[in-house]
Amino acid sequence: MNDLMPSITFAPANTIMSASEQIACQVPADYAGMRLDQALAALLPTHSRSRLQRWLKTGQLRVDGRIWRPRDPVFGGETISGELIAEAETFALPQDIPLDIRYQDADLLVLNKPAGLVAHPAAGNWDGTLVNALLHHYPELANLPRAGLVHRLDKETTGLLVVARSLQAHSALVAQLQARHIERDYLAVVNGLPVAGGTVDAPIGRHPVERQRMAVVPGGRPAVTHYRIMRRFRTHTLLHVKLETGRTHQIRVHMAHIRLPLVGDPLYGGRPRLPPSASPHVLEVIQNFRRQALHAERLALSHPVSGVRLTWQAEMPADLLELVAALEEDAKV
Template identity: 50%
Template sequence: MIEHIQQQLSVPRELHNQRVDSVLARLLPEYSRSLICNWIKTGAVTLNNLPCKPKDKALGGDLITINVDYTIDNTDFNLCKPENIPIQIVYEDSEVIVVNKPASLVVHPGAGNKEHTLVNALLHHCPELQLLPRAGIIHRLDKDTTGLLIVAKNLISHTYLIRQMQNREIKRHYLTLVHGYVISGGTIDTGFGRHPKNRLKMAVTDFGRQAVTHYNINKHYKDFTLLNVSLMTGRTHQIRVHMNYINHPVVGDQLYGGRMKFPPNADEAILSVLKQFKRQALHACSISFCHPVKNTEITLNALLPDDFELLLNTLDQHDEK
């Protein structure tokens, strides 16, 4: 698959007087340093609208422009084999599938995950997806995040839906339970990139790509808050990172929030259900998009999975403020 990348980036003061390839590697952590160097050498990158070399120094406030066609490696997807894994299909027609992904199911194949992924399940359900980039998957959910995910069934619909995603026209809404009492709703707007020390994590940064998360209060409990969350951008782990950034980590999120925190003097029923909850309390509950052929808006909803519903029911009975 060929993805066209066209971006203009202002060099932050923190990266003043560093090499152009180093600056781009920091600002665009999803691309390798060698790939970025190749873009520079082939003239796809300019510094202040002039050709540049990887070793050229960029100053704070300089403008770096990228204009390149990037071929995405689809090898891992092509090696996937169909597997008869049950999946819940919320919507399907000749153009698109929307699934309600369960917890513990990895979306994409990768290192250590060539089998038992959502891609394997989709290929069993719809073998022609093998011909599409990323098996037609338009966006992703973390392994232990549940909820709605869009899959295109042909190249025309895939292109149309990817464009909607890039233009931020697909609306995704989540429910998440976080620790503590969130006083009011708000918007988190930060730089976002790879964690400087732990490559498995993402982090809020002073540079990098913009990440915007909107949230409002659904319900207050004594020790927790249920939030409605919507994304303007869709960075990896965005909600989890942003909730931790405002000191209200997602319940069960060990990667960003650490070990499960049990409220002092909590009811035994609450302690019991928290000990059994082995993942982040995050569910993609609603999604809206324009149908690629019918040109009508499709809005779909997914009920909470059983474990999340049990957690909230227990809090309703024992932890109301």
């Protein structure tokens, strides 16, 4: 191997050692005039810009043996070298919380998240989260942003999540997510009877008054949701929903925006819609469904190292199955 090509060595996956990486690479001539941090981002795409800037400032990355500033321009031909330590980025208490792992290898995990599990610590949920569980079962994830979480699901949403197990995998999966190459398909039970499937293309941002909510707002971030009808009941519909973008609460906001709010959604659902003259059992099931009826059923992505396309599916959880069964029972009356 050319000794000026980047080489990478990671600590064993079953330790909590910091990941280390030996770097030796040369700045191409056609990079002349670029900022150093921009050149590094192109040369070392498996690392975030903030991490590269930090390594430059601490001297872990050197240019021709000297410390340069991130903003310094390169001329082409410089040698960038260093022994890099990926310091811990996730600080949370490891907790022995069971995980439903559907796939794992040296580079990634795919898990099926239950309802009630918050993705990562935040105000009001400093422990008992998915991140706490991941750090218990996979201590090395402390070296990755958010313990390797590439995307997240709301607390009460169930289904499939991907977790990176290395810096290389994390950067590759984040890039796929940003390029919209990760497919995320959901099942949702909504109040209402759409005539047909369709697409919601409406920007989402923070609600101007109720700050804990998101909303369709002018100047929000672009958001696109596709949906099609799977089963139609008397007053409700089971939808297949596909995300093109991944904004906070996107499906919940978009469905409420087109007057098809999710059953049980505490923020956007409003009052539950009850089928007229429904049986006591059906009414009880609908009224007692106290979370958004949303399940991340399918996940597809390209493996961050091999490039092989992989797909996973997760069955509906018991409470959502019970809801659908009750609505089917009502539809037969």
